[in-house]
Amino acid sequence: MNKEFDFKGCSVVITGGSSGLGVEFARQLAPQASQILLSARSADGLETVKSELNQKYPDVEVLMCPADLSTIQGRTNLIEKVVTSGMAPNILINNAGAGDYGSFSTGSAERIQGQIDLNITSLVMLTHALLPHLKRRPERPSCIVNVSSLAASLPMPDLAVYAATKSFVTSFSEALRIELSGTNVRVSCVCPGPTPTRFGQNAKRPDGTDTDRSGQDFVKVAPEVVVSTALNAARRNQACVHPGWVVSIAATAFRIMPRALLRFLAAKRFQRSQP
Ligand SMILES: NC(=O)c1ccc[n+]([C@@H]2O[C@H](COP(=O)([O-])OP(=O)(O)OC[C@H]3O[C@@H](n4cnc5c(N)ncnc54)[C@H](OP(=O)(O)O)[C@@H]3O)[C@@H](O)[C@H]2O)c1
Structure with missing residues (x-):
């Protein structure tokens, strides 16, 4: 299955399809897709994306499934919709995800649990439930694109649970890719760095707690570039990509850096951000 993946006539499920990268995935796939199913909590947000796609690509069937994917009921609704x-x-694009800026000890139990339920449990259980659909026609190539993060590459104080959930996503994706290598399903993982979407706004706590963003402007990559890089990775059957050359260099540096140095730098950055 090492031929280039052809998106022509594809039928796609996109989680987190109401905003940011999820909308961009829909926009870039729509010119070639036959069906796109978008899921997120906000029915209004999904409706806006659906109208945009319907207007520009009348031949594409756009379906919506408003659902809180951090819950069993929400995931069941999406699977039933399929x-x-x-x-x-x-194509399954596991993109829905959320973060929480601030220290672990001051975080709310609800937001901590929510990140794990969405970033890990939902991604794993939707993959498990939809895999039989992706495998159903062995002669038809299928793919899973999991949205991880550059944060998967290092421990991140003040974003500790989020970064750990994304380490999980990268590790899970790479193992699943190997397990499925003899089938029609390929798996790619994309690890964006800071990307201008609603992510940062949503990750701020209700009391305004934010994160240290120094240096982020230098590594920011547009959603369009993140998604085109992710889709190219799926097309070429690449295991894992870091969109943007600065992000890619940073990921390589974090990977080869001695762990002690990584810990030292993470601790320095954390100390700098303390009042
Ligand atoms: N932006 C970045 O800097 C960045 C960097 C690295 C990785 N990422 C990853 O990229 C992915 C997409 O995020 P984004 O940057 O596009 O942020 P975003 O604009 O906040 O979009 C997140 C999407 O996930 C959906 N979502 C959130 N909670 C949900 C829930 N409980 N159930 C169902 N859907 C839910 C949101 O829709 P509703 O609110 O309507 O539910 C929205 O459609 C995430 O996995 C994120 O971790 C982002």
Whole structure:
């Protein structure tokens, strides 16, 4: 299955399809897709994306499933939507995700649990439930794109749970890719650095607690570039990509850096951010 993946006529499920990277995935796939199923909590947000796509690409069937994917009920609703709509998806984009800026000890239990339920449990359980659909026609190539993060490469004080959930996503993706290598399903993982979406706003705590953003402007990559890099990785069957050359260099540096130095730098950055 090392041929280039052809997106023509694809049938796609995108989680987190109401905003940011999820919308961009829909925009870039729509010119070639036959069906796109978007899921997120906000029905209004999904409706706006659906209208945009319907207007520009009238031949594409755009379906919506408003659901809180951090819950079993929400995930069940999405899986049922796939079944009842009769769609035969051959692309799953596990993109929905959320963070929480601030120290672990001052974080709310609800937001901590929410990140784990969405970033890990939802991604794993949706993959498990939808894999039989992706495998159904062995002659038809399918792919899973998991959205991880540059944060997966290092311990991140003040974003500790989020970074750990993304380490999980990268590790899970690479193992699943190997398990599925003899099948029609390929797996790619994308690890964006800071990207201008609603992510940062949503990760701020209700009391305004934010994170140290020094140096972020230098590594920011546009959502369009993140998504085109991710889709190229899926097309070429690449295991893991870091969109943007600065992000890519940073990821390589974090990977080869002695762990003691990484810990020292993370601690220095954390101390600098303390009042
Ligand atoms: N932006 C960055 O700097 C950055 C960097 C690295 C990785 N990422 C990753 O990129 C992915 C997309 O994030 P983004 O940057 O596009 O942020 P975003 O603009 O905040 O989009 C997040 C999407 O996830 C959905 N979502 C959030 N909670 C949900 C829930 N409980 N159930 C269902 N859907 C939910 C949101 O829709 P609703 O609010 O309507 O539910 C939205 O569609 C995430 O996995 C994130 O971790 C982002």
